[in-house]
Amino acid sequence: MKRLSLRARLLLLTTALLLAGLSLISTFVSHQLERYQLDRLDSQLRSFTEIIAQVSPNGPDRSQPARPQLIDPALDLIGAPYLAYLDSNGAVAGTLRSSRVAATSFPTDDSLRSIPTDTKAVVLRSADGSGRWRAVARPATGWKGTVIAAAPLTEADATIAQLRTSSLISGTALLVVLTLVGWWALGRGLRPLRRIENTAAAIADGDLAQRVPGLAAPQTEIGHLATSLNTMLGQLEQAFADRSAAEARMRAFLSDVSHELRTPLVGIKGSTELYRMGGSGADEAMERIDREATRLTRLTEELLLLAQLDEAPEGQVDLAPMDLRTLANDARHDVRALDPSRRISLTGVDGEDAPGPAAVFGDEDRLRQVVSNLVGNAIAHTPAGTTVRVGVGTVDGEAVLEISDDGPGMTEEQAARVFDRFYRADRSRNHSAGAGTGLGLAIARSIARAHGGDLVVRTALGEGAAFRLVLRQADVGRVEVGHARDAE
Incomplete structure (x- = not known):
């Protein structure tokens, strides 16, 4: 990750957050839709079992033959393709089934007996394991038995699956588009930083007069950064200029000191040589030595005073x-x-x-x-x-x-x-x-x-x-x- 550019890292972070957000939204929407469909189906099954429990006070009538042309539309209308009666021993006493549903797709008798009679909806597997059913059981009125209504979840599961597939496809497409747009936007947003980088590189190469151009409004982060950098660069340029000037002054000072010291020393040395050779004008040579020595002493005292005034002016x-x-x-x-x-x-x-x-x-x-x-x-x-x-x-x-x-x-x-x-x-x-x-x-x-x-x-x-x-x-x-x- 450290080897990636700032642009790439920001884009990866943004894409990861966007992916997480889309996944959470898709999961929440599909869960809410599934919950809504189940609640609606549970309400229909409870209402149906309540009606059936009261209209059959003597239990199921086995003498009436099943008429699919009447039963199928009726069961489809109420959304319960399967109706079962259990006697007091838990045996199946009678059933009403939609002929449009294969017999192997209905729940098994054993699974029907496991349904609680408190009208709480449960999920059952079909006999062939090809699908799921939603079932509700209620005690019968007037006879000892149980009324069970069940409806397949095939349509609800298909709706949820379609929603998830659509969310996946649309989310992937949206993620790709937003990633491309984010790459372009980050490139434009980070362009001022590249300008700042170029300015810093030019300054590192010795061009201290370079300044960061006005890349953004002063109240923005980039604007604040540019202003701060320009202030710092101005101070650096002034510091380098002051250092160069100080070095130039020091070189000039040393040159002047050398010149001022050399002049009386040359005079003293020349007069000393003349006196040593025993030439005429010995008194004049001694006077010149004294004069140059006095001048040298005065120069030394003045330099010492300047040094003292520079180091601790108040103490002088x-x-x-x-x-x-x-x-x-x-x-x-x-x-x-x-x-x-x-x-x-x-x-x-x-x-x-x-x-x-x-x-x-x-x-x-x-x-x-x-x-x-x-x-x-x-x-x-x-x-x-x-x-x-x-x-x-x-x-x-x-x-x-x-x-x-x-x-x-x-x-x-x-x-x-x-x-x-x-x-x-x-x-x-x-x-x-x-x-x-x-x-x-x-x-x-x-x-x-x-x-x-x-x-x-x-x-x-x-x-x-x-x-x-x-x-x-x-x-x-x-x-x-x-x-x-x-x-x-």
Whole structure:
């Protein structure tokens, strides 16, 4: 059975149930018809014996000769071709028989004596065993004896046999027709499953974009199955895409790490070889070794911090009540210290109004690292003299600190990758001692998310860039900080 297809198994089950149903119906109908015929015949025999028992008070009259031309129609009319009288000793005292029935087809005398006299109908076999009889016995009235009326069951048995034969033929024909129709209907009904099977095979071959087509109404079982499968396939496709993207990012990350580590190591090795050969400029070589070692140390520390922030971000911050206006005011001074020629303004968020309070629970040292990185990026990636604005306040119940500039801005592709590790918009920049490692913005965003917030960028080519630190606003009352003074 397990080797058969679902279609074949369903058809066999349906055919078996149909066969069982037809058999039960045929058996029930034939049984009911037989019961009806027997009840009708029993009623006629009882009525006949009751009449005969009363109209013959002195027993059977043997002096009257039998007249078949009168007896046969009379017996046929009442449905009892055989009438017998038994005396008190059980001997047959007289009989009336239809001449149309052969003498050997009547019941034997011994079988007549076995009939109970309580008018309960019994079945008797004919003397030659060719058929069955239905007989009823009743005590006679006025004399000691028994009146017996019997009728053959040949006609009833033939009717039942014909019914069973007709049921068998018609049932077989119906079963064949319904089996063929069921095979066709199941084929059409299971066609959506074959479509699903084909889709699954295509996906197994690597085509993850395949989807199960709309094979049925959404509220049907097939519709529910198709919807569930498409949802699962979408999740699988996204999971594979995410895995591929993660693998690509990992390969790029390892490549970038190797490149970033190789550059200072090559510098250190070259300077060491030069110093070993005793060439001139030993002090310069040692300075270069120190510079590259410092850069290597900073890169290692940044990678370690990123790993810690990825593994347990909450454990890398020590939260305490503070106000972002403190960091905003310090950011203004940092800009002036890095490039006194730049114009710097301290405003509210989006440049509107004055700086507003922005109370948060935060790690001041970590958040100061974020702001310093944003200030350094604004100075490093915009031309000299470009205006820088520091905004602070609340937006929609969230504390916001914003560093924006009027520089060249970034393309959509650059903005989408600006927080990637080791990403540089200008890949051609040399790796001087003051050059960044490409990890600053990645670390800044990880720190922001460790605080339950985020770091986002809004930019367009030729329209500058605005980096916004967004944190949950703290309900800690007024946090005492030094008020930022307006930029000169």
